[in-house]
Amino acid sequence: MASFFAEPRADPDRPRVCHGTACGLAGATPEPGERGAYCLGYCDRGPASLDAAGCARGPDQRELDPQPAIRALGPALVTARVAAGDCSGLEAARAAGVWQTLEQAVMRPARDVLDAMIASGERGRGGAGFPTGRKWQACASAAGPKVVVANGDEGDPGSFVDRVLMELDSHAVLEGLALCAFAVGAEEGMVYVRGEYPRAAERMERAVNEARRAGWLGEALEGSGFRFDVQVRRGRGSYVCGEETALLNALEGRRGEVRLRPPYPTESGLDGLPTVVNNVETLVNVPWIVGRGAEAYAALGTHASSGTKALCLARGFARPGIMEVPFGTSLRQVVEGHGGGGRDGRAIRALCLGGPMGSVALPGNWDVPVCYAAMREHGLELGHGGIVPVLEGDDPRALLHHWLGFFADESCGKCAPCGLGSRRALAMLEAGAARRDLEALLEVIAAASLCAFGQRLPATVQELLVGFGDEIFGGPA
Numbered sequence: 476m477a478s479f480f481a482e483p484r485a486d487p488d489r490p491r492v493c494h495g496t497a498c499g500l501a502g503a504t505p506e507p508g509e510r511g512a513y514c515l516g517y518c519d520r521g522p523a524s525l526d527a528a529g530c531a532r533g534p535d536q537r538e539l540d541p542q543p544a545i546r547a548l549g550p551a552l553v554t555a556r557v558a559a560g561d562c563s564g565l566e567a568a569r570a571a572g573v574w575q576t577l578e579q580a581v582m583r584p585a586r587d588v589l590d591a592m593i594a595s596g597e598r599g600r601g602g603a604g605f606p607t608g609r610k611w612q613a614c615a616s617a618a619g620p621k622v623v624v625a626n627g628d629e630g631d632p633g634s635f636v637d638r639v640l641m642e643l644d645s646h647a648v649l650e651g652l653a654l655c656a657f658a659v660g661a662e663e664g665m666v667y668v669r670g671e672y673p674r675a676a677e678r679m680e681r682a683v684n685e686a687r688r689a690g691w692l693g694e695a696l697e698g699s700g701f702r703f704d705v706q707v708r709r710g711r712g713s714y715v716c717g718e719e720t721a722l723l724n725a726l727e728g729r730r731g732e733v734r735l736r737p738p739y740p741t742e743s744g745l746d747g748l749p750t751v752v753n754n755v756e757t758l759v760n761v762p763w764i765v766g767r768g769a770e771a772y773a774a775l776g777t778h779a780s781s782g783t784k785a786l787c788l789a790r791g792f793a794r795p796g797i798m799e800v801p802f803g804t805s806l807r808q809v810v811e812g813h814g815g816g817g818r819d820g821r822a823i824r825a826l827c828l829g830g831p832m833g834s835v836a837l838p839g840n841w842d843v844p845v846c847y848a849a850m851r852e853h854g855l856e857l858g859h860g861g862i863v864p865v866l867e868g869d870d871p872r873a874l875l876h877h878w879l880g881f882f883a884d885e886s887c888g889k890c891a892p893c894g895l896g897s898r899r900a901l902a903m904l905e906a907g908a909a910r911r912d913l914e915a916l917l918e919v920i921a922a923a924s925l926c927a928f929g930q931r932l933p934a935t936v937q938e939l940l941v942g943f944g945d946e947i948f949g950g951p952a
């Protein structure tokens with residue numbers, strides 16, 4: 476355990492300096508004696524750092540407001556409350572209607588909630604885009620006690636919407652998780668918050684305590700037999716712990732390594748019990764869907780991806796922040812229209828979409844709609860929806876070094892192709908190896924790795940090489 480996680484080995488008195496994709500492109504590198512972090516969730520305003528007291532600071536060392544600029548193109552299902560301000564306390568949450576949907580839902584059969592989620596077509600926002608209702612159905616059908624888990628690990632450099640939701644709309648995350656528990660028949664829930672988000676963990680802990688005192692958690696809800704309680708657990712510095720089976724290992728007190736699948740968590744998850752793991756943003760959609768109906772939700776977005784997506788626009792845009800758009804909106808509309816193009820009028824050369832397991836989208840691909848299916852048809856992955864622009868004047872070689880450094884640092888080491896290959900790839904770049912040799916190694920890693928980290932990250936690097944390889948290596952392979 477101690478040798479696996481980064482935090483037990485780090486000096487807690489040292490500040491953490493973000494050198495994630497957005498802050499790194501802005502020139503941030505940790506000085507000797509400082510702790511590096513691949514993302515602190517302030518990609519819109521970095522370079523950011525986190526002091527020993529857990530306070531996030533901007534480039535001028537001033538404390539950063541947790542709330543970024545938040546805009547919506549059409550209905551705001553996920554961001555309406557956080558756009559209006561801090562809704563993390565119970566009173567503000569109740570005034571905004573949080574817990575109302577659960578109150579009404581528990582008076583009807585649990586099957587109604589499950590059916591609404593299936594009919595809504597909502598897809599999980601954690602990256603894979605798996606249909607939420609189908610996942611819940613698989614867990615509900617399994618025998619024995621069940622567990623539900625909110626995945627607040629948000630490790631993709633470039634994404635910060637889960638941080639904002641956990642810090643400013645904490646009760647909505649809990650209500651979504653409680654509706655999930657009701658639908659699948661679970662009495663136990665967990666919220667896993669990454670170690671780099673101490674304020675999100677505090678806010679979630681406070682919300683759990685408030686919800687217990689108000690009777691939403693802990694005791695059976697009045698007039699219904701539904702009883703549910705939640706624990707908040709903090710991560711200890713591991714990107715791969717966002718992968719659901721690694722996350723379950725971490726919750727069980729083991730090394731955060733990926734498990735072989737099958738069995739899937741819905742059959743055998745936390746402590747062997749059928750478990751649903753859902754992303755934070757996925758869960759915040761749930762009260763809206765159950766409260767307003769699956770039909771209203773499915774009417775938004777595309778046939779393949781219903782609803783909206785809260786995209787995170789990094790500091791390289793003229794108008795950074797969170798932009799909630801209906802699925803189907805084109806990438807170009809998002810980045811050139813609503814994002815305002817590049818910062819300080821600089822041209823955008825490419826978009827790093829969805830972090831290390833996402834895609835590098837060149838301008839020829841920006842007319843593709845934001846939609847899991849349409850993007851996959853064009854070889855693009857949306858991931859968790861973070862968008863970091865590569866601007867004119869940015870150094871693509873530094874970006875390549877960043878991705879390979881991330882790969883080597885964050886691989887969980889369970890399988891050799893990724894565990895050893897990632898370090899070898901970084902060493903090759905640093906030693907000035909030929910592009911074709913690096914590409915050959917990446918191909919083997921992608922083909923032979925166990926989980927999406929080792930399978931996808933080489934593809935992201937390859938896409939970067941398609942766009943910028945000549946510039947990085949001084950000519951074609």
Ligand SMILES: Cc1cc2nc3c(=O)[nH]c(=O)nc-3n(C[C@H](O)[C@H](O)[C@H](O)COP(=O)(O)O)c2cc1C
Nearest residue numbers: 599600601626628629630717718719753754757927
């Ligand atoms: C290496 C790796 C890291 C991941 N990190 C996260 C993460 O930080 N947050 C998240 O919600 N999902 C993450 N996922 C996806 C989860 O495994 C899982 O699919 C997701 O939590 C399921 O929730 P959803 O159906 O609501 O998307 C990651 C997957 C991989 C392979």
Ligand code: SF4
Nearest residue numbers: 887888889893926929
């Ligand atoms: S591909 Fe990488 S992250 Fe995934 S199991 Fe293998 S070593 Fe771990």
